[in-house]
Amino acid sequence: MxxxxxxxxxxxxxxxxxxxxxxxxxxxxxxxxxxxxxNGNLSVKTVTLNGTNSGGGGSASLINDGVYISVRPLATDDKFQLPDPTLVPGRVYFVRNIQNSVTAQLTTTSGMFFPKNSTTGSSNLYMYEGNLRTVIVISDGVNWTYIN
Known part of the structure; x- marks a missing residue:
């Protein structure tokens, strides 16, 4: 019992x-x-990252914290690197180049960047005034999809 x-x-x-x-x-x-x-407002962590002032040939500033990322390249083509998309499936970042006249280069440790609605990817994105000044990147577990 x-x-x-x-x-x-x-x-x-x-x-x-x-x-x-x-x-x-x-x-x-x-x-x-x-x-x-x-039902209300949502705030997300914002971070500002400075470039390495070494241009496209130097090391990248790692993006590993925050959701809304303001990148500030100090030299043309300063690199800003997203994490490996296989390690962060579903992760979303809002990335904005806050410099008016300096190009930022967005890279990743693996995978590629695919524009929404496209099957053609690239290994990096160049962000500057008039072209991809702000992008939303989303990990699908293999690559990054971006929306501008």
């Missing part, structure tokens, strides 16, 4: 915890419709 009660308690605990693990979280809402449902 004790074993039936014991197994019944374990079964009920399992049901309770399994339903909680698939629940939805709402912030400022009583009826969340997604895994995370935010």
């Amino acid at each position: 004790k074993s039936k009660i014991y197994y019944s308690i374990i079964f009920l605990a399992f049901l309770l915890f399994s339903s909680l693990s698939f629940s939805q979280v709402g912030i400022n809402t009583t009826n969340p419709l997604s895994t995370l449902d935010i």
